[in-house]
Amino acid sequence: MRWSAARRVDACNVLRLDLAVLPEAPWLGEKEIASAVDCAAGLAELADSVLPFWVPFAGPVGRLVEVSRGGPPFEHDPAGWAARVVVLPALYHHLAALQSVDQADEASARAFADEVLSVATAPDLRYLVSVPLSGVYLDGAEMLTVGDVCVRRLSPAEQGAIFDQRGGWCR
Numbered sequence: 001m002r003w004s005a006a007r008r009v010d011a012c013n014v015l016r017l018d019l020a021v022l023p024e025a026p027w028l029g030e031k032e033i034a035s036a037v038d039c040a041a042g043l044a045e046l047a048d049s050v051l052p053f054w055v056p057f058a059g060p061v062g063r064l065v066e067v068s069r070g071g072p073p074f075e076h077d078p079a080g081w082a083a084r085v086v087v088l089p090a091l092y093h094h095l096a097a098l099q100s101v102d103q104a105d106e107a108s109a110r111a112f113a114d115e116v117l118s119v120a121t122a123p124d125l126r127y128l129v130s131v132p133l134s135g136v137y138l139d140g141a142e143m144l145t146v147g148d149v150c151v152r153r154l155s156p157a158e159q160g161a162i163f164d165q166r167g168g169w170c171r
Contacts, residue, residue: 015062015096026065033065039116040087041079047120052081056127059089062096082120090116 026033044051052074061067065088074081094112095101119125136151138144143152154162 011100013096013098013100015092015101024063024066027063028065036087036091037079037083040081040083043086043116043120044074044078044082046117050121050123051078052085053125055085056129058085060092061088062092064088064092064095086116086120090119 028036058067061084067084067088072080090112094108094115095104098104098108133151138151143150145151
């Protein structure tokens with residue numbers, strides 16, 4: 001019986017990793033951040049009738065920018081609010097979904113822009129928040145619902161989606 005070792009390199013989108021060895025934010029430069037804020041200013045002006053919307057917490061922006069808790073309210077800084085709540089989380093989500101960041105193309109840019117416009121102009125946003133709980137027993141019931149809150153077991157597909165959103169296994 002014999003064995004051997006072989007070197008293999010697997011490309012992985014670095015935005016999917018959460019390693020302490022990676023440099024801290026900001027990964028975007030001043031020019032890119034200014035562009036995001038300019039985009040957000042136009043978005044805030046375009047969607048003035050539906051912005052701001054209630055946000056339990058701003059979406060993840062990874063290490064793209066440094067984000068302090070809270071931030072200025074919409075009334076004092078509409079562009080900053082729209083950048084922090086809509087534009088930068090969408091940018092991070094779309095870049096992290098790519099197999100490799102250098103694969104960004106016009107189609108992925110268009111998907112990003114469409115999503116940002118859809119969210120910013122939607123008159124009826126609803127939140128779906130999945131919170132992993134342990135030790136909760138539903139006494140044989142499939143689901144427990146009180147008002148708009150529902151407690152249920154995640155399906156295998158939903159568990160897989162959360163795994164993928166958190167970075168999954170790099171391949």
